[in-house]
Structure formats: C-alpha cells, structure tokens
Amino acid sequence: MVALNNYQVKIGLASCSIAAGAQQTYNEFAKKLADIDNTEITLQPTGCLGMCFCEPIVEVNTSTGQRYLYGNVSTDDVDKIINEHLLQDQPVADLLIYAPNVHPEMNNYFDKQVRIALKNCGVINPEDIDSYIQAGGYRGLKKAVKSSPEKVIEELKEAGLRGRGGAGFPTHLKWSLTRQAEGELKYIVCNADEGDPGAFMDRSILESDPHSVIEGMLLAAYAIGAKQGYIYCRAEYPLAIKRLKMAISQAKSRQLLGEAILGSDFNFNIAIREGAGAFVCGEETALLMSIEGKRGMPRFRPPYPAEKGLFNFPTSINNVETLANVPRIISDGAASFNKYGTEKSRGTKVFALAGKIKRGGLVEIPMGMTIDELIFDIGGGISTGKAFKAIQTGGPSGGCIPAELKDTPVDYESLNKIGAIMGSGGLLVMDEDTCMVDVAQYFLSFARSESCGKCSFCRIGTEKMLGILTRISHGQGTLADLTKIQELGEMIKAGSMCGLGQTAPNPVLTTIKYFYDEYLSHIKDKICPAKKCKALITYTIVADQCKGCGLCKASCPANAISGERRQAHEIDSEVCVRCGLCLSSCKFNAITIVSKPKDTDSSMEVAQ
Secondary structure: OOOOOOEEEEEEOOHHHHHOOHHHHHHHHHHHHHHHOOOOEEEEEEOOOOOHHHOOOEEEEEOOOOEEEEOOOOHHHHHHHHHHHHOOOOOOOOOEEEEOOEOHHHHHHHHOOOOOOOOOOOOOOOOOHHHHHHOOOOHHHHHHHOOOHHHHHHHHHHHOOEOOOOOOOEHHHHHHHHHHOOOOOOEEEEEEOOOOOOOOHHHHHHHHOHHHHHHHHHHHHHHHOOOEEEEEEEOOOHHHHHHHHHHHHHHHHOOOOEOOHHHOOOOEEEEEEEEOOOHHHHOHHHHHHHHOOOOOOOOOOOOOOOOOOHHHOOEEEEEHHHHHHHHHHHHHOOHHHHOOEOOOOEOEEEEEEEEOEOOOEEEEEEOOOEHHHHHHHHOOOEOOOOOEEEEEEOHHHOEEEEHHHOOOEOOHHHHHHOOOOOOOOEEEEEEOOOOHHHHHHHHHHHHHHHOOOOOHHHHHHHHHHHHHHHHHHOOOOOHHHHHHHHHHHHHHHHHOOOHHHHHOOHHHHHHHHHOHHHHHHHHHHOOOOOOOOHHHEEEEEOOOOOOOOOHHHHHOOOOOEEOOOOOOOEEOOOOOOOOOHHHHHOOOOOEEEEEOOOOOOOOOOOOO
C-alpha cells in the first residue's frame, strides 16, 4: 500500500523519552514500516523535544510542512497511526496533542517559545553529523576561520550573550580576557556538571544536539587561541557521553576537529572527563581541580581561570547552554540573538519546568517574559488544580518567589532584585499544599551534604542553619531562632569562598522574607499549615468512610494500622511514621491528615 503523502516520522530517543518507553515505540515503527516497504515514509530518531509531560512523542511531518504531534504513544498505538494517518491520510484524533487547528490551547506552548539553544533538539538525528550540517551546522565555524578571532569576540559582544550557567558574566569579556592573558597554552572547558535537583537542560542539549556544543567550543578555541578543550560531564549522563564521543569522532573524520581544521592553520582537539557526582565540581575552580586529577575543591580567586586556570594556564570555562548559543550567533549574526530579551539580558533562556505543573519539561523563552506567562501560558498552569504558591529558581542556590510576584520579568536583574537568581535554569513550581519550611530544609540539606568542607562558613554554617530549620519543622523553634538563622545566612553568604556557600542560604532567606507567617505557624502555633512536616501532623481514619478493605493496612511499612476486614480500621499515631502510603492506597478517601500542635516527640530526631 502506498502512502498518500511523503511522510517523515520522528521519534525522540533521549533519556527521558527512552525511560517512558520511546525505544520500544521506535522499534515497533521500524518493524512495521519495514514490512510495508513504502519509500514514501521515512523514520528518524531524534533527541528531546522538551515535552516530557507526554512522552513518548511521535511527530509526523508532511512534505508540505504540516506537523502532527502524537503524545503518550505506546507500541499498541503504532498500527493505528500507520494504517490511518500514514496510509490513509487520516490523523488519529484521540492521540493528537498538537496539529493544525487541533488543541488550540497548545498554541501558546509553541508560539511563546523562541528556540535558539534548543533549535535542533527533537529536530535532527543527534548521532548523524550530516543531519546537523543540513540544519546549518558548522556554518558558523566556516565563517569564523575566514574572519579573525577579534571579530568573533566582537560579534558575541554585540549579541550581548551572558553565561547561562548562573552568574551571567558576559561571554565576550571572558573570552577577551583569556585571549589577552599570557601563556604558551590556553584551554577551553565546557562545564556539563549539571547537579541541581530537577535540572536537565545540559543533558538534553548534549543528548539531542552534541555538535552544537562542539562547534561552540571550536569557536571559543579559535577566539582565545586554545588548542585543547575538555568537556567535563557528569558520569550519570551515559547517553550524553556516548553521543558526545560519536560527535567528536564524526567531526574529526570531516576535518572539523584535530589538525588543519577546514584546511586552515587552526588546530584543536576535545577530550571528555567524567565527573563522579560532586555538586561542588560545578563551581569552576573545583571543576578544574577535578580535571587535573585532584580532589574537587574550590581555589581562592584571584587569580581567575582566565589568567591561571587549568594546569595554571589561561582557561575559559563556559556551560553547555552558553556554548550551544554561540554557533547560532556567529552563523546568523548578533542581531538574530539580541532582538530578543531585555536591554541587559539579551536573547533567550532554557528552563527545566518541574514540580506541580501540567506541562513539565524543557522550554526556551525570550528573556523578560513574566513568571505568570511562563507558568500558565507555556507550562499550562498547576497540575493539581490548586492555587499557585511559589516557584524556586536556581536550585539549591536560588530563591523562592511567591505567587504575588508572578508579574516579575524573568531576567538577571529582575530576579536579583527580589532576592532570587536565574541559576542554570531549573524551575520548581509549587502549589498551596507545599510547606515552605520543608522546601528550605530540603535545599539546605542538599547544600550541606554537597559542601566540600574547605571553608568553615559553609561547612559549619550550613550545618547550624539546618539544625535550626529542623527544630522549627518539629515545632520546637523559637522566635530567636528566626533572627539567628538570618544572621547565620548573611554571614555564610559573606564569608564562604565559593558560589556553593555564598548562595546556600538563599532558599532559607527568601522563604523567611516572603512566607514569614508560615514560619510563625510552625514556631508559635506548633502546626504546619501545609500538613507536610511529619512531626506536626497525624494520620487518622474516618470510621464512617472506612470500608475495611485492608489496602491501607497492607501498604503500611510500620504496621501502625489495625482492624478486621470489613470493619473500620485505626492508625496508631505513636507507631505511624507519616510516610503517606496509606493515604495513596485508600480508594474511599477515608484517611485524613490533621495538623495539630505537638509536644516534643522523642521518636523524631532533631539536629542540634
């Protein structure tokens, strides 16, 4: 049977989609299409389109440019899509998530995004260099080698690109300082040690468009005069590392890496170094220590890496998203980038949307878009249907922004003004059921655990702050604790030697600033309004609603539930560990959480 149109079928095979079953879906398509033997239909693996909320995704493109997206496609759906859409030109309406004149509520999701760093993600085959080249890849490099290093740096200056790793330092200035520094050797390092909880921007770009990062490093090396580069990638990203190695090998085979690149006198090589999972190695000087084979601990600055970096030679360190933007800027010109954004925050920013949001995944927006537009127009709003409470930007280093400030523009200056930071792009969305004391405790606990311990402000200060937060979450805090924890936070920010310690208090300080009443409830009333802090809640069974099915009893790991079958059950609050498994297993809404004052509970360990 012959297809009525020339169709291209794309299926994303990144870590997130593979985990959702995309590989099986792809294999089923490959098998079925091979049986049809139809040359009008082509099947292509791609990377992450960013729509993690509906993986696996199958995209069907026609020769006339029409685009159809199918979501949550299982192997059982493959025959239907092939037989109805590909062979009869009848799109399968019940599987479609986006198509011409279908699901108009998705228009904002696509129309309000501007994909520059993510331009090729979910579009090209990440394991095929020709796919990248056909999409305009390595055009920027060809343009640069016919120009001069100074002109490359000037183009970045005009574009206004700032580092997307969190600090927002002007990229052109970092490159210029490295180029001007004295040293017989110079290095370019790609920081792909993405460690923020809930962040996956770098992973998606490396898995979906590895050549863009390699080309960005080539342009950086040409600009600063480096002959060797390193990609420092966390070992927890095996697919990203695999595709990077493939891309490096392919680039060398095309004379795009190695000696006499594109027939010029430009020589440059790239090596990969795998990180062992230390969050602190995301800090640039600790990262350099790790590449050198030493324990990853921050160095004192100055001198800065641009002057004395890797092996004491001038080094420019840029993160994945920053480097992915560079080829587009050099290829298409600075104006193609700086027409987006604000006066001081040019271009776009990639965010990983996670938490209580309908359309979780990866998005890229123009700088200056408001939080409200990002969460509701693109993200689709709160997944639970409950009230929007806050967002956490920048991971453990960032701050919590309340819903009242949802009209704040997303750019470096605006976020800094309200006590938050852009960070690398992780964005956690919270609803009214989120306890802000619990959120602050979680992020501070993470920062405390990941501290390298080199400086006492960070090593001891975060431990003391966490002890105070733990007391508060157990209903044992005092008003004096609030004053003390804020004083500690300011001292840690001022006294820590690296970014980890300098930003670790941010979640605590911003939650106290914007959710002070919630802290007072824990301290004065001894209750957790969100019913999340285990020491301040009790699980109970409403006898009139309990059917005695025994599901809660079977799910309880502490054997805290008793009762005969078909009779109302009871929970022993002294034995209950407040894990919530009974609540999720009950089909009759018979279990409730009660937030009430509690005395000191010896069963709960409190850090001092």
